[in-house]
Amino acid sequence: MSKISSMGLTTRIMIGMVLGILVGSIFQDILAGEDDYLIPLGLFSLPIKAFFVDGIFHIGGEIFISSLKMLVVPLVFVSLVCGTCSLSDPKKLGRLGGKSIGLYLLTTAIAITVAISLALLFSPGEGVPLPTNNVYDEKVAPSLASVIIAMFPTNPFEAMAKGNMLQVIVFALLFGVAMALSGKAGNRVATVFEDLNTVILKLVTLLMNIAPYGVFFLMAKLFTTIDIDLIAKLAQYFLVVVAALLIHAFINYSVLLKIFTGLSPVKFLTKMKHACLFGFSTSSSSATMPITLETATKKLGASNSVASFTIPLGATINMDGTAIMQGVATVFIAQVYGIDLSVTDYLTVILTATLASVGTAGVPGVGLIMLAMVLNQVGLPVEGISIIIGVDRLLDMTRTAVNITGDCMVTCVVAKSEGELDETVFNDPNAAKDLEDYHKSLD
Template sequence: MTEHKKLGLTARIVIGMLAGIIVGFFFKWLLAGQEERVLYFVGLDIPLKALFIDGFFHIGGEIFIASLKMLVVPLVFVSLVCGTCSLSDTSALGRLGGKTIGLYLITTALAISLAIFAALLFSPGEGVQMQSDANFNPSEAPALSQVFINIFPSNPIESMAKGNMLQIIVFAVLFGLAMAMSGKAGERLSAVFNDLSDVIMKLVTLLMNLAPYGVFFLMAKLFTTLGFETIASLAKYFGVVMLVLVLHGFLSYGVILKLLTGLNPLVFFRKMQDAALFGFSTSSSNATMPVTMETVTKKLGVKNSVASFTVPLGATINMDGTAIMQGVATVFIAQVFGVDLTPGDYLMVVLTATLASIGTAGVPGVGLIMLAMVLQQVGLPVEGIALIIGVDRLLDMTRTAVNVTGDAMVSCIVGKSEHAFDIKVFNDINAGTKEEDIDFHHLR
């Protein structure tokens, strides 16, 4: 008797995603114009929307997201402490930071330049006469001086409680350096942190095995409430953003990876499937960070000393997907309002969006705040953001998948340049896949 081959994690996540989309469409059709529709069951009137959409789907999705976010702070802190204290040369830390931040800024500038070029080529806002009842009041971005001040925590416990990633990174680096300088005491503590790191990564694996169910709940609720009428009215804008996201995510990253490392981009993209699907489902680089970290270290072969720094920093400041949205949105809004932008204005858009990716890191609603800053810089009405909010949810999902892929790509480049990269793991198609499966019936 032959034994059936167990489906891989990627296949299970895709099945959960597709099932959620189908169920979401079904409930959207079922509740069309009948928000208060009820289900008659054993003499009871059960409101479908309250039971399923606001009940099972909402609760299941929120628990899944909360579970992922639960791991972010301990994972970043423990991994970064382990990585920093293992550095034999402290000067490597400055080199590591310079390479990482430099690459993230370069890819962001490339992303927004590509977006502006595509938007000018396809002109998504020409001939569009749109009005929107939606209002957008952007939060004020912090001043540059305050950004640098806010990087350093006055209370690291409070920073962890609030999930302020830049402050956690700074404290973890300083703590790791202090451990490396503390002799025997540092070595004993290092062993404890290494054990903690192993346990946390196993917890990540446990949650990854539950991911298909969480993805199902998220997709089911999203596609029950998604308004495709708005997408149809903004089809050209939506299409241009999606096109640039796909081009940048595959072509730009693939070419950069090949030129700077010589690695096979096809192997890289194949191994990024799970992390990209997580990013697409959650729409959050921070929530996806545990999966990205496991993918980068276990499947791509980047050593923890590098990945523990590049991945959390990327989830905080690498916003290539957001930059693409800003580039296309700026041209779209300018065309809708009949404003002609000069080449100097477009250059200012590139510079503002690139630098703002660091300046607004960790600020809630960061994408729209950055876009408001860009529009103000070139004299466009900030109210124009209200026109595109309706289609931003689906685009946000794709942007996150691109951002997560960019984090991993930069990690590979920095890891290889720092000789902290295992080429055998990268080329092994099955690397890291065995760790994904947990037998919940036999824990030992």
């Protein structure tokens, strides 16, 4: 036990992930298409699926995800209020917004361009049999106008209760600005919020202690239920998407970081491994947000006034991983149905997917809604989505890790441009080591 406790949190999470994958794969082998498998234990039998998969693994995984999501709204609201009320220059807020949104749209456009290029190069849809009687229940995407209107809450408490992050961000910004303009009264309230922020960040640190167990439960359930045969049938599509995601995460982000900041991409990516493991296991940028924010401020050196704005915004509108899936999926579906797309069609896909990343922000099932929009725009059958849904769960995990890497890269660029990046922290390989030591002390 002492050896396990002495390991870093990232190592323990990795161990939990690997063990979960092994256990899940073993259970899938045992079940092998059966509804359940009973383990004889003397006077009674223990059902694997009902007791472990739908019981222990499901409950443990859901508790872990819920505990992370529990922190998102209070963390974002309190942190963003603290950051906003401390801004000495009101114009800075507009600069932060313009730079952040511009960079997020740029990275999304680059992502989908890379994806389409790889898909055209490797033709993953050729040889895949045309599906019959496939039906996809298409959801109507909201218009950009309705999304902009919906950003402003009529009831901020309802927005917090429903987890509507765009509305929470807008209210936090307005509240922070009002505090900054309220003199002594604003200063007194700011002190309370600073204390709340400290307490919430400590709660994040405490909850990190259950992360290895939560990751184990999530992986065990996923790999018990995932359809390996389907992945084999769509192997080329699967591999092209993964290749595009890796190129974007390791090459595109590194080049952009070096161009805009001159910082070391190797140090940046090394410090992202902890957050990426969380993103991979949770498949949710929102659930991973507490860890992403901690990484951006404690490990990468971005000030809270910048990170508290760019990270929640990125978790809401930064869809690089989803854009990659859309690019490959569009080419894949066109090839399966034998439909030729022109250069104009591909340019339309790039533009539509880039703009849709903002227009569908915060909508449940955002990836598939965006893909349906893209397919409609270039005249491809929306039913083609049903072909790839089966393998999308595993790809979604990788997309999330890429998205949060993009969030932190943009945060570093914006913070550097505003003089709000502590390069000593960024270059320090032991930055936030006190957090790791604290995690160990809890075991």
